[in-house]
Amino acid sequence: DAGVIQSPRHEVTEMGQEVTLRCKPISGHNSLFWYRQTMMRGLELLIYFNNNVPIDDSGMPEDRFSAKMPNASFSTLKIQPSEPRDSAVYFCASSTFGLAVPANTGELFFGEGSRLTVL
């Protein structure tokens, strides 16, 4: 398997522009997470999907951020309009876990990230 695939790897844009980050999870995984990583705040969970349904979006910073998962093999994270403080590395991760059961394993498989710079 190719692993979790994210695009673009790097994006430089100007304040006010729309940014769309894309993620293809590992085939067969039913959980997908979007994280944002900065030096100041570390790895922050933005949103968690299970079976394409958003389960927890309490980490989404504000209305400028939105995420979708139209099917099991694709998710997007959109920022509109973008601001300089959105500059960060955005990671997508997928997993096989869902509802907490004794056999639950929480290992996340991460993509290589999308580095966003908003000027």
Added chain:
Amino acid sequence: GESVGLHLPTLSVQEGDNSIINCAYSNSASDYFIWYKQESGKGPQFIIDIRSNMDKRQGQRVTVLLNKTVKHLSLQIAATQPGDSAVYFCAENMPISYSGGYQKVTFGTGTKLQVIP
């Protein structure tokens, strides 16, 4: 709650020595914990996990210890090698309130391990 990383703790270790990386987790209801390793320019990678009904688990050159009383995790790396240089994160599976049993994975601040050849 979440950690705010204003400063990444750094641990410098001589090659061949043992390393111990510590982590305090936040939620007493968390029942599953994982250590991840993140190399420069890459996403975090799984190292070892432990469930809350255990206090120790060993892997290849790594051991994780869990102290639920004080909500503390540690990662021990034996005979540290230059390839172990990276940032290490602990993560906890935290229950999501009112979700019907789902959990989310939250990460600690991270510790940078530097191995001196």
